[in-house]
Amino acid sequence: MRVLILGADGYLGWPTAMHFAARGHEVVAVDNYLRRTLALQTRSEPLMANPDLEQRIEIFREVTGHKIAFRVGDCADYPFLQSVFRESRPEVVIHYAEQPSAPYSMRGYPEAALTLRNNLMTTLNVVWALHQETPDCHLIKLGTMGEYGTPQIEIEEGWIEIEHKGRKDRFLFPRQAGSLYHTTKIMDTDLLWFYVRMWKIRVTDLMQGPVYGLSTPEADRDDRLAPNFHYDDLFGTVVNRFLVQAAAGVPLTVYGRGGQTRGYLNLLDTLQCVELAATHPVRNRELRILNQFTECFTINELAGLVQQAGRALGLKVEIQHLENPRQEAEEHFYQPAHSGLMELGLQPHYMSAGVIQDMLERVLRYQNEIDQAKIYPRVCW
């Protein structure tokens, strides 16, 4: 398969590029280093330095023999993106090329404007380039479970049938998000659904929960092939922050009461899900929406798991509740469906004590590199 990966330098993009290349697919990787630039500007560098995309691709080729083509450029620049589609003629495009941080999008006006403009223009450009150059190409777009927010009703996979005053219709499941970043993902879905109906393109929109993990068969071949590991309050996720706090000997910082519940998944399962979506394409004029996570945890449960793993390694791990820097429900109903990817064949890797302990051991090797200034909230909303 000819696979085009946009945002291929990212936490998910790079392991995805290796995953498809290792399975013999023809991979073209695109990135403009936006996330690296924003991380540099905001002192949010990852714990382990990552070689740039060109270097990673060269190391990957030396270690495995598999080639990955690459282009450095901005997907929000239409002539560039159109040339990429024209030259690579993808059968599948995997679109990760967005500003990925909720707190960054809430930092101030410039960050809000960048997030809105970048994410929307990139998605518009992907749809147009696909329509103009390779109209049968299957677009796999990364959305987020955060689009749904935390409603009082069960969350279905993308769609809901509404019966109202004796009549019925089927609609996109209602969505209301907790950050501007998540709101741009709602808008992406609006945009995709519009062009799916108008142009009969084929799209899978994956509503993904927070991903954790550093280990994939390809990444484990060489430390220099590791995924990015951000642990700061902007580009890091809560699992990474807790691991780094445990390694640094400072309390795990739970925001508010800690009853916030989300669906999580292992990086290995993201790779499986994206591959399952790619190998089971949808028909033209179909927007398939799949909820991509394997199990739900509260923040308190995650803190407890990291605390246990730390204690097993002889660390003293405390938990501290901070005033919540975000506006969000701290105790809430949460029952999201997630059967679609299981039906396609997903074999979940659950968050066992062993998985957390492996990650923590990895982090401990970089204990001296931890910058404690990065692990406390710098953005409030």
Next chain:
Amino acid sequence: MRVLILGADGYLGWPTAMHFAARGHEVVAVDNYLRRTLALQTRSEPLMANPDLEQRIEIFREVTGHKIAFRVGDCADYPFLQSVFRESRPEVVIHYAEQPSAPYSMRGYPEAALTLRNNLMTTLNVVWALHQETPDCHLIKLGTMGEYGTPQIEIEEGWIEIEHKGRKDRFLFPRQAGSLYHTTKIMDTDLLWFYVRMWKIRVTDLMQGPVYGLSTPEADRDDRLAPNFHYDDLFGTVVNRFLVQAAAGVPLTVYGRGGQTRGYLNLLDTLQCVELAATHPVRNRELRILNQFTECFTINELAGLVQQAGRALGLKVEIQHLENPRQEAEEHFYQPAHSGLMELGLQPHYMSAGVIQDMLERVLRYQNEIDQAKIYPRVCW
């Protein structure tokens, strides 16, 4: 009241500016002539030439004695817009500053990109400038009935309670539109609803149907104060197109079967609605959504009304069905609620034979200016 009107050179913006100024309010009018520029670029000039905003304001002052302040600038330029809020300190801002044409947004990539970027960045900027400079200012935003599309269920005013698997919650009414322009209005609503929740701002989002009419008490004082009258396939509406076709002696062009039903309103009622919204502000942290139209017609009914008016004036008016250049349902269920503005006090001006005949007589005075090349569809989707 200090009233800031964004997009004040538009078909609705200019009559709104005169309406508030004539009632003694302090009006600041802002426009960058984007619509004039796009109309010029696409040969879509209005039937009657309109003086520019500065000239209109001067004529209005000469004729009525009322002053309107104005700033020429781009609301998508944040420093400009912030300075406008800082200097004018509005109590109400009426936001019309968007690319308003559905067919223009479907013309090609540059037009799609301009529409998405302009409309979204303008709304983001309005919200930010309001939040930073005048956080208690009431934002009145023009949305469109087109956000809802033509669902199989009754359309409520903005919100719907959904009961699902034994639980209930209240959500934005589901929306799926028929053009990119209309989709940007959906995204505007997503954005407004997000910031209303985060920042406790106060917003009224008016879901307006197509507006017709050239006559207002202020505009009728001098021909040079008339609203813009576009009749082309891009910036014109169906009522204007039919009137011009009747005046030009060519058939009224109905797209497809003509059962497309929408809610329409007279320009006089738009002015009433916007004023009612302004004089009945919402609380902080409230997004009020009102469906702004007074009566529903099919395209065939509109063609019939114009045909009757034409015959009454001795014109020979034929009706011709063209292949529909748009993807839309040509026969469909349509039952939208619209009681909110009536409850606030709206006194509708219905589309009587007299109203149509008055408009047609006005158009006939400019019969020689009609460019027939403009009244056939140039954009298909």
